[in-house]
């Protein structure tokens with residue numbers, strides 16, 4: 001899979017396509033059709049066969065980062081205590097964008113390309129995340145959730161085909177055998193089926209409905225050593241050393257198998273890492289990936305003269321209608337500016353670039369800053385002499401004429417924490433638990449469980465998760481309305497301007513609906 005030197009790579013005939021087309025290194029005659037009949041026969045995989053083709057370094061990094069975006073969102077959803085159903089709805093659009101797995105009805109080349117990307121990206125992340133126990137555990141947890149989500153997306157035919165393709169000593173119970181043991185199967189499953197039915201329907205669960213559910217259920221015959229938990233809890237029917245596992249319990253059974261195989265494989269992968277230490281191209285990429293940082297993709301909708309930002313001016317940026325959409329870091333900076341009539345360099349940069357990102361033009365920015373700085377002892381002449389250049393510079397009108405972008409959370413968190421009289425940074429990192437709790441209360445978050453979740457996330461260093469959780473709690477009603485109407489992006493917030501845009505967009509959807 002990995003080439004040893006750049007020179008060898010460039011010299012290879014099978015790499016002549018600059019777009020990075022794939023020609024099978026192991027078996028040049030293997031066609032996409034054959035791949036679909038062998039290792040890519042199902043959308044879902046246990047990733048038992050390691051990659052065997054060459055890929056470019058660009059693909060290596062891009063595919064890994066795309067998968068990482070999905071796994072980070074899963075991990076972040078776990079940290080925000082999302083239910084499986086909520087997680088499902090937030091992950092599906094991200095999966096479709098970064099790691100789609102189409103059904104067999106699409107064209108073959110596309111199917112192979114998608115499954116290859118899924119396959120290779122999984123193995124690349126194995127390399128990046130096998131280095132420590134903590135990274136391994138995080139990877140296994142996120143991958144097993146992804147596996148479960150995808151299993152649920154399969155049709156029952158695909159699920160059946162997938163289980164058969166695993167070549168585990170399990171077999172589907174045929175109709176004849178099911179009828180022979182039907183009463184015992186029903187007796188063993190009655191309690192969990194009642195639970196499922198009472199959750200799914202509002203009608204009273206009767207013996208007939210339980211019987212009908214059981215009659216439709218597919219069972220798997222599994223050797224007892226694979227299911228010690230189910231055997232010891234007497235929750236399934238046992239016969240001649242086999243447990244009869246109903247369909248509704250099969251996912252956790254298969255997921256457990258996935259987890260144990262992946263955990264074992266990661267132990268093996270970590271032993272191959274020293275061989276990679278000689279490769280000066282892959283290691284930096286893997287180190288970068290394992291730190292979990294993804295270059296932020298946020299793009300502001302703002303363009304100079306954009307009509308949509310017409311309401312953003314020197315006055316409105318401090319009005320409730322606009323400032324209600326600010327994340328905590330920006331409200332904190334505004335508060336500091338009001339108190340001090342001044343902000344030190346990092347605070348000025350953080351707030352000024354944020355305001356530029358939401359659509360404040362340079363003229364309005366100069367009005368806003370001069371107005372606020374001259375509320376104290378400073379006069380306009382001093383402002384023009386000492387600060388005008390700085391703000392014009394941020395808009396690319398002075399010095400190197402670089403059009404600076406608003407800082408994302410990663411950039412903000414990479415700066416030193418604020419000292420006394422400074423207001424920059426991220427309050428989820430910089431405020432004490434007591435002060436943060438007070439801020440949360442002011443935002444209307446008073447439920448002790450919610451407050452504890454946010455404070456815990458912050459003290460663990462999961463600042464963007466804490467911020468996203470706050471967004472979800474403070475926009476609960478709007479999210480409910482918007483998600484009924486349209487697919488709404490609720491992924492992790494990693495940029496203050498993303499927080500602002502998302503909040504404003506929600507308000508707009510609600511306004512249109514009402």
Ligand code: SF4
Pocket residue numbers: 327328329330408409412413425426427428463464467493494495496499
């Ligand atoms: Fe601001 Fe990002 Fe911190 Fe939220 S997580 S407060 S957007 S820096």
